[in-house]
Amino acid sequence: MQIAVLLYDNFTTLDAVGPYELLGRLPGAETVFVAKEPGPVRNDQGSLALVADKALADVPHPDIVLVPGGDGTREAMQDEAILAWLRTADATSTWTTSVCTGSLVLGAAGLLEGRRATSHWLALDVLPLLGAEPTGERVVFDGKYVTAAGVSSGIDMALHLLGRIGGDEAAQTVQLLTEYDPQPPYDAGSPEKAPAEIVAYWRRQELVNVG
Amino acid sequence: MQIAVLLYDNFTTLDAVGPYELLGRLPGAETVFVAKEPGPVRNDQGSLALVADKALADVPHPDIVLVPGGDGTREAMQDEAILAWLRTADATSTWTTSVCTGSLVLGAAGLLEGRRATSHWLALDVLPLLGAEPTGERVVFDGKYVTAAGVSSGIDMALHLLGRIGGDEAAQTVQLLTEYDPQPPYDAGSPEKAPAEIVAYWRRQELVNVG
Numbered sequence: 001m002q003i004a005v006l007l008y009d010n011f012t013t014l015d016a017v018g019p020y021e022l023l024g025r026l027p028g029a030e031t032v033f034v035a036k037e038p039g040p041v042r043n044d045q046g047s048l049a050l051v052a053d054k055a056l057a058d059v060p061h062p063d064i065v066l067v068p069g070g071d072g073t074r075e076a077m078q079d080e081a082i083l084a085w086l087r088t089a090d091a092t093s094t095w096t097t098s099v100c101t102g103s104l105v106l107g108a109a110g111l112l113e114g115r116r117a118t119s120h121w122l123a124l125d126v127l128p129l130l131g132a133e134p135t136g137e138r139v140v141f142d143g144k145y146v147t148a149a150g151v152s153s154g155i156d157m158a159l160h161l162l163g164r165i166g167g168d169e170a171a172q173t174v175q176l177l178t179e180y181d182p183q184p185p186y187d188a189g190s191p192e193k194a195p196a197e198i199v200a201y202w203r204r205q206e207l208v209n210v211g
Numbered sequence: 212m213q214i215a216v217l218l219y220d221n222f223t224t225l226d227a228v229g230p231y232e233l234l235g236r237l238p239g240a241e242t243v244f245v246a247k248e249p250g251p252v253r254n255d256q257g258s259l260a261l262v263a264d265k266a267l268a269d270v271p272h273p274d275i276v277l278v279p280g281g282d283g284t285r286e287a288m289q290d291e292a293i294l295a296w297l298r299t300a301d302a303t304s305t306w307t308t309s310v311c312t313g314s315l316v317l318g319a320a321g322l323l324e325g326r327r328a329t330s331h332w333l334a335l336d337v338l339p340l341l342g343a344e345p346t347g348e349r350v351v352f353d354g355k356y357v358t359a360a361g362v363s364s365g366i367d368m369a370l371h372l373l374g375r376i377g378g379d380e381a382a383q384t385v386q387l388l389t390e391y392d393p394q395p396p397y398d399a400g401s402p403e404k405a406p407a408e409i410v411a412y413w414r415r416q417e418l419v420n421v422g
Contacts, residue, residue, distance in 0.1 A: 014232035014389065017259075021225035021362065024256045031258040040251070040262050045235045047242040048228075051251050051260040100390075121390060138394050150390025151232065152366065160396050172399035173409050178225065179311075179332060179361025181400025182393035183349045185371050188383035189392025198384050 001165070003031040004062035004089065006105075007041040007052045008082060010072025014151050015099040016050070019066060022158035025174045026166050034059045036081050044071035056085040061092045064161075069100030069120060069151075077108035086111065095144050095161060099154035103147040107132050115142040120150040121191050122206045152189075155180065212376070214242040215273035215300065217316075218252040218263045219293060221283025225362050226310040227261070230277060233369035236385045237377055245270045247292050255282035267296040272303045275372075280311030280331060280362075288319035297322065306355050306372060310365035314358040318343050326353040331361040332402050333417045363400075366391065 003023055005016050016033075024031045035041050035052035042049045065086065076082050086109040090096045098106050103119040106112050107130030117132040118124065118140045127134040138149045139157045148157035159180070162171035175181075188194035214234055216227050227244075235242045246252050246263035253260045276297065287293050297320040301307045309317050314330040317323050318341030328343040329335065329351045338345040349360045350368045359368035370391070373382035386392075399405035 012232070013228050017224050017228040020259065021223070021256075024258060031256065033259055045232075045242065047235060047264075048231070048244055049262040049264075051262065053258075053260075138390075138392065150388070152389045152391040152393070155363065156394050156396065163396060168397070169406070169409065172397050172405055173413075175395065175397050175399045176402065176405040176409055177361070177413070178363050179349075179400055180363040180393075180395055181349065181404065182363070182391075182395065183367050184386065184391055184393070185367065185374060186379070186383050186386050188386045189390055191387070193392065194383055194387040195380070198380065198387060202384075202388070 001026065001029045001064070002059070002062045003029055003064040003066065004059045005031060005033045005066045006068065006082070007033055007035040007050055008072050008076045008079070009042060010044040010070050010075070011041070011068045012070035012100060012151055013043045013045070013048055013050065015068030015070065015102060015154055016066065018152060019099060019154035019158035022155060022174050022178060023064070023161060025177065026162060026170065032059050032062070056081065060088055062089055063093060064095045065089045065093050065097060067098040067102035067105050069098070069102040069104070073101040073104050076105045083109040093144065095146055097146040097157065097161070099148045099157065100150050103127065103132070104130065106145070106147070112145065115145050116140050117142065117145065117147040118149050119147065122202060212237065212240045212275070213270070213273045214240055214275040214277065215270045216242060216244045216277045217279070217293070218244055218246040218261055219283050219287045219290070220253060221255040221281050221286070222252070222279045223281035223311060223362055224254045224256070224259055224261065226279030226281065226313060226365055227277065229363060230310060230365035230369035233366060233385050233389060234275070234372060236388065237373060237381065243270050243273070267292065271299055273300055274304060275306045276300045276304050276308060278309040278313035278316050280309070280313040280315070284312040284315050287316045294320040304355065306357055308357040308368065308372070310359045310368065311361050314338065314343070315341065317356070317358070323356065326356050327351050328353065328356065328358040329360050330358065333413060
């Protein structure tokens with residue numbers, strides 16, 4: 001069971017590391033971080049680089065493909081080397097997955113055509129432009145395509161996948177060992193729950209960015 | 212507001228990246244990943260290296276110190292260069308924090324003497340040996356010392372800290388943008404909630420490891 005985590009400039013770190021930390025604990029799993037070229041790849045905060053141990057060409061047929069989102073999504077969506085690798089990897093993958101705006105990269109590769117999918121709440125309206133049908137769910141399964149909402153949702157996605165792949169006990173074991181018993185001191189993690197003025201502010205920012 | 216995240220061989224990635232992803236979004240925050248020497252530091256799964264941009268000596272007075280846990284904790288607890296840096300940084304820090312068995316490294320540096328603290332549930336019994344008083348809480352504040360339980364709990368710790376530092380609205384904004392609205396498909400994230408036989412199995416493993 002080979003898991004390939006795609007890195008590209010200006011990715012969001014937790015999108016990749018959240019699900020990796022849990023999925024990588026599956027007995028027998030081998031995880032490889034891949035990028036166009038091996039070496040450090042810097043994130044969207046600019047303060048951290050993760051090392052891709054392999055080039056895309058070195059990992060053509062992973063069992064699980066994981067695509068994070070981030071500020072660099074737009075460039076990744078136009079990067080033919082990344083899109084070609086995704087199409088090749090997807091042709092033989094067991095699971096093709098994304099977190100946050102990583103789903104837009106999958107969509108740009110043509111892999112979400114006609115499929116239900118999700119993304120960061122501020123990017124849901126881009127999915128139909130790529131042929132996908134957005135949903136408000138946190139983790140969306142459509143066949144072997146699994147997309148998760150913003151940033152932290154990849155952890156929930158990983159638990160779902162662990163259950164499907166290894167069974168309930170494997171998933172519960174990983175949840176226990178990573179002590180994933182969330183107790184956030186606020187309840188503002190979705191646009192339905194956050195204070196309306198904060199949500200409205202960020203929707204305006206999005207319009208500025210898109211404009 | 213300078214945040215220093217300590218890296219050492221065989222750290223647990225999510226311990227560091229979870230709180231970093233949230234805290235690093237605080238307006239005005241500058242995060243620096245530090246290690247004994249700059250360069251890639253490999254994690255406890257072996258499949259990922261994070262790059263430390265600075266050496267310990269380059270970052271003597273961070274405002275926030277963050278220590279992750281991991282399989283390498285035992286070596287870190289005996290590493291005089293790491294312990295000396297922690298004591299120096301702590302002398303001027305605003306917050307000294309840890310996730311998972313990172314609290315054992317703080318304890319080994321003598322920083323938790325007489326303080327309430329937490330750690331991974333399998334390591335709580337080590338805290339008294341370091342002069343600390345273990346608690347069953349997920350995030351423990353004792354003055355400027357903030358310790359979080361296993362792996363994923365650092366995300367909750369970061370939200371607490373964001374609220375203390377930047378106020379409720381800053382914390383809620385980060386929670387919304389990272390879509391931290393947890394919906395785990397299982398409820399096995401603590402030894403009180405996980406199936407008893409899984410908990411018992413891992414308690415036996417711990418005994419073997421300690422023995």
